[in-house]
């Protein structure tokens with residue numbers, strides 16, 4: 516039986532990391548995943564419950580420089596309502612717009628969404644097309660140590676990441692997108708609000724003289740982790756956005772998306788949705 | 804499962820409170836079972852219905868998902884805190900006037916969320932109200948009269964700017 520022996524709500528990062536150093540802390544942020552998961556028994560507590568919302572410097576969005584930095588405890592509402600982000604990374608704001616409900620968005624954090632590592636996590640596809648990395652921090656050798664991991668290499672399987680138990684996700688960073696970067700996000704579920712995505716898809720690319728470059732396509736809920744759709748990307752890289760390249764990209768989804776049947780949808784339906792979403796976002800970009 | 808307790812202090816509807824809570828208790832249970840404040844309702848217990856909506860530092864959240872320990876040092880407002888010395892809060896009154904309440908079970912949460920929306924957007928449109936209330940389920944009203952009531956509050960605020 517797992518009993519919590521200690522509750523901690525430190526103000527300083529180094530204190531939090533020292534408390535985590537044995538790998539026996541359950542991190543609490545907004546609690547919107549942790550509460551239902553522990554309540555249902557799907558997740559067990561460990562010896563310490565560590566509330567990270569009081570740590571100085573773990574929140575906030577810095578979008579003024581060449582590198583955009585979003586602190587781990589930043590809420591989905593803060594992302595949704597951030598004017599500078601809406602300007603430079605609308606694909607992320609669009610995903611925040613379609614996230615759960617207002618009450619959940621006010622509580623749910625970006626770091627929690629990533630660390631929960633659901634194949635359906637809505638912040639993941641847009642951050643993958645933005646080329647984001649996550650900053651992980653731990654206490655080692657008497658000091659705070661950090662490492663930066665590309666988000667693409669962060670996820671291992673549903674609920675699992677490469678983050679060690681003694682590590683805290685402190686921030687998400689990505690290079691400020693170029694002026695000719697376009698990004699789009701689509702997600703589906705039976706109703707527009709409070710839906711776990713049946714399928715989600717994000718597209719990011721630079722577009723100059725009618726040609727696509729730096730194409731990134733990311734998909735959620737079509738594999739054990741959200742993924743970059745390499746075959747789709749290859750079908751689009753360097754191409755003009757015309758009927759032929761769109762058809763080739765749509766055909767390539769079969770190589771990247773390997774969905775399963777589950778309570779939310781069948782594999783067939785998911786494969787179909789991915790094709791439809793990709794075609795839609797490409798036509799959207801083409802239309803502009 | 805047993806869990807340790809910790810002392811927390813916060814402002815509840817303007818009053819300082821201090822109490823011991825199990826560290827895994829949610830805010831809804833604390834309000835209802837520890838403090839006897841039963842205005843805030845329990846329905847789904849998993850963030851889907853909004854019946855448990857409260858304000859924390861001005862923002863609405865589902866109290867069924869919020870850990871009570873996280874209330875420490877913060878300001879909570881529940882439906883009990885909306886009432887003014889003159890009687891019902893203008894949002895409550897508008898719901899009554901527009902026949903927007905049937906069984907009433909969803910209403911504490913619905914009204915907390917409606918009040919939040921109106922406060923944060925003086926030009927709230929019907930469509931924005933609909934989106935803002937997506938996290939509040941009601942099995943009785945069909946929402947039309949709820950939206951009528953919210954629209955009326957927005958209009959009334961525009962004319963006198965006080966309520």
Ligand SMILES: Cc1cc2nc3c(=O)[nH]c(=O)nc-3n(C[C@H](O)[C@H](O)[C@H](O)COP(=O)(O)OP(=O)(O)OC[C@H]3O[C@@H](n4cnc5c(N)ncnc54)[C@H](O)[C@@H]3O)c2cc1C
Pocket residue numbers: 541542543544545546547548549550551567587588613614615616619622623624625626627628629630631635636637638682683684685709710711712849850851
């Ligand atoms: C009704 C409902 C609807 C939802 N709708 C959506 C939706 O539309 N889209 C979507 O993507 N998700 C949705 N979710 C899931 C959830 O709200 C999000 O995943 C949210 O972002 C989690 O953030 P949190 O701060 O609440 O995390 P918590 O629950 O506090 O933590 C989540 C997990 O991450 C760990 N953790 C948190 N922060 C850190 C950190 N900085 N470092 C290390 N570990 C950390 C925790 O230990 C825990 O395992 C929904 C949940 C509910 C209950």
Ligand code: FES
Pocket residue numbers: 844845846847848849850851852853854855856865866867868
């Ligand atoms: S009881 Fe909290 S959302 Fe339903």
Ligand code: FES
Pocket residue numbers: 903904905906907908909910940941942943944
């Ligand atoms: S009035 Fe009955 S649930 Fe809303």
